[in-house]
Amino acid sequence: MHKEFYPKGVKTVGNRLRDPTFHTVQAQENRPNALTSGHRACQGCGEALGARYVIDAAVRATEGKVVVVNATGCLEVFSSQSPESAWQVPWVHSLFGNAAAVATGVAAAMRAKGTPDIRVVAQGGDGGTTDIGFGALSGMFERADDVLYVCYDNEAYMNTGVQRSSATPPAARTATTPVAGQAPGNVFGTGKSVPKLALAHGIAYVATASIAFLHDLEAKVFRAMSFHGARYLHVHVPCPLGWGTQPEDTLVHARNAVYSGMFPLFEGEYGHVTRAFHIENPIPVEMYLKGQRRFAHLFGKDGPNAERIQALQAIADAHIATFGLVAPQGDHA
Amino acid sequence: MLKQIEGSQGIAAAVALCRPDVICAYPITPQTHIVEDLSVLVKSGKLKAEYINVESEFAALSVAIGASSTGVRSYTATSSQGLLFMAEAVYNASGMELPIVMTLGNRAIGAPINIWNDHSDAMAMRNAGWIMLFAETNQEAVDLHIQAFRIAELLRCPVMVCVDGFVLTHASDRIDIPTQEEVDNFLPSFLSDQTLDPTRPLSIGAMVGPELFTEVRYLAHVKQQTALSVIPQVADEFYEAFQRPSGGLMRGYHLQDAETVVVSMGSMTGTIKEAIDEERAAGHSIGSLNIVSFRPFPAEAIQKALKKARTVIVIDRAIDPGDGGPVFQQVQRILMGKGPMVCSVIAGLGGRAVTRRSLRQLFEQMRSSAVESPHFLDLDTKTLSDFLSTQRCCSKSCSSCRAC
Ligand SMILES: Cc1ncc(C[n+]2csc(CCOP(=O)(O)OP(=O)(O)O)c2C)c(N)n1
Ligand code: SF4
Numbered sequence: 038m039h040k041e042f043y044p045k046g047v048k049t050v051g052n053r054l055r056d057p058t059f060h061t062v063q064a065q066e067n068r069p070n071a072l073t074s075g076h077r078a079c080q081g082c083g084e085a086l087g088a089r090y091v092i093d094a095a096v097r098a099t100e101g102k103v104v105v106v107n108a109t110g111c112l113e114v115f116s117s118q119s120p121e122s123a124w125q126v127p128w129v130h131s132l133f134g135n136a137a138a139v140a141t142g143v144a145a146a147m148r149a150k151g152t153p154d155i156r157v158v159a160q161g162g163d164g165g166t167t168d169i170g171f172g173a174l175s176g177m178f179e180r181a182d183d184v185l186y187v188c189y190d191n192e193a194y195m196n197t198g199v200q201r202s203s204a205t206p207p208a209a210r211t212a213t214t215p216v217a218g219q220a221p222g223n224v225f226g227t228g229k230s231v232p233k234l235a236l237a238h239g240i241a242y243v244a245t246a247s248i249a250f251l252h253d254l255e256a257k258v259f260r261a262m263s264f265h266g267a268r269y270l271h272v273h274v275p276c277p278l279g280w281g282t283q284p285e286d287t288l289v290h291a292r293n294a295v296y297s298g299m300f301p302l303f304e305g306e307y308g309h310v311t312r313a314f315h316i317e318n319p320i321p322v323e324m325y326l327k328g329q330r331r332f333a334h335l336f337g338k339d340g341p342n343a344e345r346i347q348a349l350q351a352i353a354d355a356h357i358a359t360f361g362l363v364a365p366q367g368d369h370a
Numbered sequence: 371m372l373k374q375i376e377g378s379q380g381i382a383a384a385v386a387l388c389r390p391d392v393i394c395a396y397p398i399t400p401q402t403h404i405v406e407d408l409s410v411l412v413k414s415g416k417l418k419a420e421y422i423n424v425e426s427e428f429a430a431l432s433v434a435i436g437a438s439s440t441g442v443r444s445y446t447a448t449s450s451q452g453l454l455f456m457a458e459a460v461y462n463a464s465g466m467e468l469p470i471v472m473t474l475g476n477r478a479i480g481a482p483i484n485i486w487n488d489h490s491d492a493m494a495m496r497n498a499g500w501i502m503l504f505a506e507t508n509q510e511a512v513d514l515h516i517q518a519f520r521i522a523e524l525l526r527c528p529v530m531v532c533v534d535g536f537v538l539t540h541a542s543d544r545i546d547i548p549t550q551e552e553v554d555n556f557l558p559s560f561l562s563d564q565t566l567d568p569t570r571p572l573s574i575g576a577m578v579g580p581e582l583f584t585e586v587r588y589l590a591h592v593k594q595q596t597a598l599s600v601i602p603q604v605a606d607e608f609y610e611a612f613q614r615p616s617g618g619l620m621r622g623y624h625l626q627d628a629e630t631v632v633v634s635m636g637s638m639t640g641t642i643k644e645a646i647d648e649e650r651a652a653g654h655s656i657g658s659l660n661i662v663s664f665r666p667f668p669a670e671a672i673q674k675a676l677k678k679a680r681t682v683i684v685i686d687r688a689i690d691p692g693d694g695g696p697v698f699q700q701v702q703r704i705l706m707g708k709g710p711m712v713c714s715v716i717a718g719l720g721g722r723a724v725t726r727r728s729l730r731q732l733f734e735q736m737r738s739s740a741v742e743s744p745h746f747l748d749l750d751t752k753t754l755s756d757f758l759s760t761q762r763c764c765s766k767s768c769s770s771c772r773a774c
């Protein structure tokens with residue numbers, strides 16, 4: 038799939054040559070622009086891109102009948118500073134750790150009003166999802182409330198200045214896992230996979246996605262909206278400010294995370310993995326790590342820290358094995 | 371219709387008559403019977419509502435916040451630890467101007483864990499921007515819930531109805547439960563002017579910076595002041611509709627000619643009134659002032675009511691350690707330089723009964739000598755002095771004694 042021609046606008050060669058039904062929502066002139074321009078995200082913010090991709094697809098999938106609930110975090114702050122708002126869909130923000138529960142309330146209210154066709158998407162960062170909002174998220178899953186919850190994972194608490202979350206990868210430098218002492222950066226052997234935990238709840242649909250793979254991401258939003266009950270989408274969104282990357286390289290890093298196996302893309306339904314996004318020839322993790330200042334300490338003046346880079350490679354290899362990311366010859370997803 | 375039922379059952383019936391669209395439930399004693407009764411009403415089809423069993427009180431109020439933002443009538447109930455667990459959402463609901471109604475079955479806060487009644491929970495949230503009404507009887511608890519939805523929706527402000535745990539929630543009483551028709555006539559259906567609607571997309575809960583935050587808080591202050599006229603107005607409408615006085619800002623008992631006035635909130639006012647009857651029979655000039663609306667605090671009305679008093683005894687069912695009773699602090703502040711002597715009494719903590727006998731002894735004591743303020747009613751001084759005499763120092767880090 039990654040060898041295909043990526044459409045960047047309606048008039049590009051890629052789009053003219055393609056069957057129009059294969060165009061992404063983003064590639065269409067009349068895309069909803071649910072998160073419209075004028076917001077205050079940093080240049081190259083992966084989360085801003087991810088949120089527009091996801092909510093635009095959700096708007097399309099529901100024919101405009103969608104309400105968005107947002108947890109506190111970068112996305113909320115950069116999109117809604119009163120009296121301005123970049124949201125062109127009904128949108129509500131309450132607190133950091135309660136987006137899933139607020140979404141439950143919105144969905145219940147829609148049923149009470151006799152308009153259950155108006156669907157609810159809740160969204161938050163990795164901190165708001167995998168840490169402080171996890172109790173509310175698990176409750177929403179377990180009750181099978183009719184909510185799609187989307188986590189935009191930039192692998193740290195960015196809005197408060199890049200602190201470690203339970204989604205921060207090992208060795209990554211954050212403000213609370215500094216490059217100091219014996220083992221610089223975040224600790225190995227910690228953290229959790231919320232997509233796997235979501236699967237364990239047996240909910241209707243779980244998927245991981247990346248802003249670098251737009252067709253795949255949009256297809257997953259459409260698939261998610263075709264189910265009723267609790268659904269979960271975990272989107273990998275590089276953050277130039279927190280990762281120490283160039284704004285123009287956001288998609289490169291997002292793509293390398295997938296191609297190295299560090300961020301596995303998969304789907305599951307009712308507790309079982311149903312499909313993985315195949316990568317033909319995984320790139321070495323080192324290629325993904327390089328160019329990110331949060332991992333710069335692994336490539337010091339004395340040369341690369343082979344042992345720690347190998348430990349990160351082992352994580353990617355485990356993902357490749359667990360999810361069968363490298364397809365048998367001739368089999369392409 | 372008059373029914374002999376438990377307070378909680380009465381409250382559940384009243385809430386159901388208000389036709390809430392979304393009810394969020396999480397168990398905590400002594401509130402639990404209310405949401406249990408509501409679950410039966412919903413499951414049996416008698417009440418058409420979304421009933422949601424949430425995973426925590428934080429979620430209970432958050433679900434209500436989501437539902438209320440979508441423009442439907444939302445209700446939840448809690449007590450004690452549960453109220454503290456949802457604290458962040460308590461402030462959020464008022465900040466977002468959501469007319470949620472919540473019952474607080476008043477209970478002490480641990481540690482030490484204690485399931486019985488006092489007002490510590492309500493007092494911990496007294497500055498959260500909610501309207502806080504205290505019921506004196508189970509009849510008033512029922513009536514206040516019906517009024518609460520009306521007040522909340524008129525003002526776009528959440529209302530907490532405080533009901534003494536066990537003393538009211540678990541007491542079987544004769545309660546007049548109105549008919550559906552009566553309540554429908556009193557409480558129009560909720561029409562929200564700010565909802566989550568794809569045909570009219572609004573952003574609710576946006577960030578506000580220094581350029582407007584003061585103005586937003588000023589409006590919250592004005593809203594509480596407006597409530598001072600809305601609460602009695604709704605109580606008047608209620609009287610008109612149900613022919614029964616209930617609610618309002620406050621209520622006096624033998625106030626006009628009383629030299630001494632006892633100020634209190636909640637169910638202990640009943641006992642205080644009985645003690646006052648006996649005191650009056652013995653020739654003492656004493657009356658009672660029961661505060662129904664603690665938030666907003668009816669400062670002017672209380673000042674006026676206590677104008678002629680010589681001594682004001684404020685009985686608090688909570689304490690700010692090191693300071694005193696929260697109701698006392700407020701009353702003292704508004705009577706400063708106005709004449710009456712104001713004394714603080716702490717009573718009924720963690721479920722200790724406030725008895726007529728103890729109250730009468732206190733009044734007698736206060737007539738004959740000065741009493742320490744705050745005075746702890748029925749304090750077990752024997753146990754305390756035994757304890758204090760064996761306990762040489764307060765902490766192990768103390769180096770001045772060798773006992774530990
Ligand atoms: C209860 C609470 N604790 C802490 C905060 C401070 N806070 C606001 S946003 C944020 C970080 C958000 O991180 P994440 O959810 O990963 O979103 P991101 O900003 O990275 O997109 C924190 C810690 C808060 N608002 N509320
Ligand atoms: S800090 Fe990161 S997540 Fe936040 S706006 Fe900037 S790029 Fe986006």
Ligand SMILES: [Mg+2]
Binds near residue numbers: 191192194195
């Ligand atoms: Mg984050």
